[in-house]
Amino acid sequence: MKKRLFTPGPTPVPEEVMLRMAAPIIHHRNPEFMEILARVHENLRYLFQTTQPVVALSCSGTGGMEAAVSSLFGEGDKVITVNAGKFGERWTELVQLYTGSSTEETLPWGSAITPERLKQLLKEHPDAKGICLTHSETSTGTASDIKTLSAVIREHSEALVLVDGITAIGAHEFHFDDWGIDICITGSQKGLMMPPGLALVAISERAQERINEPARKPSNYYLSLKKALESHAGDDTPFTPAVSLVIGLDEALTMIRSEGIEHVWKRHESLAAACRAGCIALGMKIFSSSPSFAVTPVWLPEGADWTEFNDALKHDNGITVAAGQDAFKGKIFRISHLGYYDELDMLTVIGAIERAMKAIGLPLTPGTGVTAVQKAFLGK
Amino acid sequence: MKKRLFTPGPTPVPEEVMLRMAAPIIHHRNPEFMEILARVHENLRYLFQTTQPVVALSCSGTGGMEAAVSSLFGEGDKVITVNAGKFGERWTELVQLYTGSSTEETLPWGSAITPERLKQLLKEHPDAKGICLTHSETSTGTASDIKTLSAVIREHSEALVLVDGITAIGAHEFHFDDWGIDICITGSQKGLMMPPGLALVAISERAQERINEPARKPSNYYLSLKKALESHAGDDTPFTPAVSLVIGLDEALTMIRSEGIEHVWKRHESLAAACRAGCIALGMKIFSSSPSFAVTPVWLPEGADWTEFNDALKHDNGITVAAGQDAFKGKIFRISHLGYYDELDMLTVIGAIERAMKAIGLPLTPGTGVTAVQKAFLGK
Numbered sequence: 001m002k003k004r005l006f007t008p009g010p011t012p013v014p015e016e017v018m019l020r021m022a023a024p025i026i027h028h029r030n031p032e033f034m035e036i037l038a039r040v041h042e043n044l045r046y047l048f049q050t051t052q053p054v055v056a057l058s059c060s061g062t063g064g065m066e067a068a069v070s071s072l073f074g075e076g077d078k079v080i081t082v083n084a085g086k087f088g089e090r091w092t093e094l095v096q097l098y099t100g101s102s103t104e105e106t107l108p109w110g111s112a113i114t115p116e117r118l119k120q121l122l123k124e125h126p127d128a129k130g131i132c133l134t135h136s137e138t139s140t141g142t143a144s145d146i147k148t149l150s151a152v153i154r155e156h157s158e159a160l161v162l163v164d165g166i167t168a169i170g171a172h173e174f175h176f177d178d179w180g181i182d183i184c185i186t187g188s189q190k191g192l193m194m195p196p197g198l199a200l201v202a203i204s205e206r207a208q209e210r211i212n213e214p215a216r217k218p219s220n221y222y223l224s225l226k227k228a229l230e231s232h233a234g235d236d237t238p239f240t241p242a243v244s245l246v247i248g249l250d251e252a253l254t255m256i257r258s259e260g261i262e263h264v265w266k267r268h269e270s271l272a273a274a275c276r277a278g279c280i281a282l283g284m285k286i287f288s289s290s291p292s293f294a295v296t297p298v299w300l301p302e303g304a305d306w307t308e309f310n311d312a313l314k315h316d317n318g319i320t321v322a323a324g325q326d327a328f329k330g331k332i333f334r335i336s337h338l339g340y341y342d343e344l345d346m347l348t349v350i351g352a353i354e355r356a357m358k359a360i361g362l363p364l365t366p367g368t369g370v371t372a373v374q375k376a377f378l379g380k
Numbered sequence: 381m382k383k384r385l386f387t388p389g390p391t392p393v394p395e396e397v398m399l400r401m402a403a404p405i406i407h408h409r410n411p412e413f414m415e416i417l418a419r420v421h422e423n424l425r426y427l428f429q430t431t432q433p434v435v436a437l438s439c440s441g442t443g444g445m446e447a448a449v450s451s452l453f454g455e456g457d458k459v460i461t462v463n464a465g466k467f468g469e470r471w472t473e474l475v476q477l478y479t480g481s482s483t484e485e486t487l488p489w490g491s492a493i494t495p496e497r498l499k500q501l502l503k504e505h506p507d508a509k510g511i512c513l514t515h516s517e518t519s520t521g522t523a524s525d526i527k528t529l530s531a532v533i534r535e536h537s538e539a540l541v542l543v544d545g546i547t548a549i550g551a552h553e554f555h556f557d558d559w560g561i562d563i564c565i566t567g568s569q570k571g572l573m574m575p576p577g578l579a580l581v582a583i584s585e586r587a588q589e590r591i592n593e594p595a596r597k598p599s600n601y602y603l604s605l606k607k608a609l610e611s612h613a614g615d616d617t618p619f620t621p622a623v624s625l626v627i628g629l630d631e632a633l634t635m636i637r638s639e640g641i642e643h644v645w646k647r648h649e650s651l652a653a654a655c656r657a658g659c660i661a662l663g664m665k666i667f668s669s670s671p672s673f674a675v676t677p678v679w680l681p682e683g684a685d686w687t688e689f690n691d692a693l694k695h696d697n698g699i700t701v702a703a704g705q706d707a708f709k710g711k712i713f714r715i716s717h718l719g720y721y722d723e724l725d726m727l728t729v730i731g732a733i734e735r736a737m738k739a740i741g742l743p744l745t746p747g748t749g750v751t752a753v754q755k756a757f758l759g760k
Contacts, residue, residue, distance in 0.1 A: 003404070010405045010623055021624070022402040024383070025390045025575055027700055058577055059439050060619040063602040094601055189620065195405055197438055197577050197622030221477055222443040222603065239440040240569065242577030242622065243390055244401070320407055 001318040006349050008138050008167050008295040008322060010189040010196055011339035014255065017193060021248040028243050036250050038235040043253035047169065047261065048184060048202040050176035055228040057199045058242040061166040061187030062090060063223055064199025068162055068183045069094040071211050071225035072130060078103055079130040080121055082113045086139035086325055087164055091132035098219060103128065109328060110288045112144040115152045122156045130160040135168030139325045141297030141334050142288040143172060147179050154180045160207055166190055170256065171268040171294035171338050182207040188245060193252045193339040197245045203229065268293040271337040271346055274376035278350035281372035282357065287332045294338040299331065301362050306330040312356035319352040343377050381698040386729050388518050388547050388675040388702060390569040390576055391719035394635065397573060401628040408623050416630050418615040423633035427549065427641065428564060428582040430556035435608040437579045438622040441546040441567030442470060443603055444579025448542055448563045449474040451591050451605035452510060458483055459510040460501060462493045466519035466705055467544055471512035478599060483508065489708060490668045492524040495532045502536045510540040515548030519705045521677030521714050522668040523552060527559050534560045540587055546570055550636065551648040551674035551718050562587040568625060571674065573632045573719040577625045583609065648673040651717040651726055654756035658730035661752035662737065667712045674718040679711065681742050686710040692736035699732040723757050
């Protein structure tokens with residue numbers, strides 16, 4: 001059976017990228033590799049829309065978040081975190097580990113922080129050294145308005161703006177420099193259409209100054225942004241990088257650059273809209289108040305059992321979607337369209353959902369979902 | 381021109397491994413991947429000769445060393461490090477970072493610590509909580525007698541035995557359980573014939589107890605052996621692993637298991653002996669007093685200029701060897717035979733060295749080196 005992945009990481013890897021990675025390995029101090037790394041660095045700046053360095057660490061996205069927190073903050077620093085899902089919670093855990101505490105704003109799953117509430121938080125905590133936000137919260141498929149939130153922070157506070165862009169970069173419009181972001185992280189296995197194993201971290205001038213303060217004691221060795229920045233200046237890495245993944249990333253970034261980042265963002269917005277339209281036409285409800293363009297969170301069809309529904313998708317149709325997490329396991333599911341997806345893929349996944357609904361005996365008029373998808377793309 | 385890599389990491393990757401990694405990506409919570417990870421865990425136990433867990437972290441070997449130090453030791457713990465090269469020095473830097481100081485034994489490059497000196501150190505520091513050793517010091521191509529050193533430690537001390545096995549595992553005989561080792565680390569791009577990106581860490585029962593002491597405060601998030609062990613118990617990982625690399629590792633470990641680990645060790649011993657014989661026959665001197673089976677360190681031929689010699693190897697013959705490091709840059713070079721190498725490869729590298737010597741005008745009787753290689757394998 002053909003297998004098709006609709007999960008928010010790993011996401012499908014294009015054959016061009018696979019083939020590049022299957023070439024014989026080269027040495028990372030070889031001029032050939034350093035030339036590749038220089039091009040990767042240049043194309044990462046394009047991806048994040050920045051003139052500042054974007055470093056590639058050989059670790060998962062979480063490693064990138066930890067590198068940021070541990071390189072910027074220390075014992076006693078006040079850092080605000082916004083927790084509206086599993087990955088907001090991860091910011092809190094990291095901040096607690098490295099500063100000894102955290103100022104956490106918790107919100108219901110599926111919601112996003114408003115600019116008004118953020119402004120209030122900034123007033124309550126004028127001494128905050130940093131604020132950790134999540135652009136697209138993968139666990140709930142919910143997007144935050146990072147542009148507005150960052151503007152509010154820059155207007156009312158000196159705090160650094162840290163953005164988990166792990167499932168947002170390449171799906172949502174993003175301008176690192178223009179929006180005044182200080183740190184943004186993504187992972188290779190997300191919008192970058194790559195296998196997992198690399199974290200990419202963009203670092204503003206303000207953040208670089210903080211990282212390089214002479215008094216700052218390092219709290220990390222491998223995940224040090226200071227070391228990564230020093231090496232980045234010479235298009236190098238402080239430790240042996242995941243060579244084959246960097247080479248694959250070169251190919252993936254070239255594909256993104258040739259499509260054009262504005263087109264990549266628009267494609268994701270339109271895939272997400274069609275996916276939601278298909279689900280709604282099939283009688284399902286969207287879980288989030290502000291659904292992400294990377295992953296669509298949906299309440300299970302009324303009367304459906306998750307295991308039965310998922311089995312029908314996976315075993316009869318070869319389709320892997322993502323389950324709900326924690327309290328929403330068995331209640332919601334998540335359809336990813338992050339990375340290497342096109343309009344026909346949306347027809348595939350909604351078509352498979354129709355087939356699964358039919359198989360487990362839910363009420364259905366076949367064609368309802370896929371028609372909605374077609375209309376979303378082609379008009380009425 | 382055909383390109384051939386003789387560097388101690390990255391090392392050549394077999395086509396079978398490349399092909400496995402080029403297959404479509406699968407999700408890491410998929411039963412198919414968890415089955416692969418279970419087999420990888422089982423074969424890693426075979427590789428390290430242990431019944432204890434060996435965890436796979438998505439990072440370089442240095443990340444594995446940091447995970448060990450940060451998960452086992454804390455502020456004020458006395459830990460002895462032995463520094464006879466770049467990677468011994470790395471132990472010292474990591475121990476200083478996490479304990480605030482280090483008890484460092486420095487030795488000249490190219491030498492290894494003797495059991496007698498180690499015994500003396502243990503008497504001077506009866507309160508040592510750990511001792512960090514390097515099995516094969518890559519920067520100097522020097523092997524330590526880990527079996528004897530570990531026996532000395534276990535007889536005279538309660539200190540945990542930490543071994544950097546990064547270029548030793550798969551090249552030197554190693555018995556984690558029988559030799560009483562507590563931590564041993566290797567990297568995927570070494571004896572495992574893989575691209576870089578994974579660190580593998582074997583953890584003894586004593587080390588597991590230390591890691592899980594309730595009073596132990598975590599000093600790391602991503603590189604936590606505690607989290608890795610918890611997930612390992614269910615053949616899982618705490619963070620998204622480098623899926624394609626784990627799948628490649630499955631293939632590489634299957635190849636090692638089918639060759640038989642004892643045969644793999646003997647092959648490396650015999651490749652190293654032939655490589656040394658070829659260099660000596662060409663009038664070169666071996667740098668180390670105890671040369672590694674993974675990488676042979678050689679003084680440059682008398683009268684040779686490193687850049688000229690290396691250019692002749694690389695540009696005229698497609699051969700990449702490793703330069704000397706730090707004070708020995710331009711004085712020694714290193715020929716790796718770690719991982720996917722056979723007897724004919726030794727003929728290739730020594731043959732290329734003859735060609736390079738000829739090209740830069742060094743005295744040479746063509747055939748001297750390769751004859752010595754042939755005799756090393758085939759007898760007089």
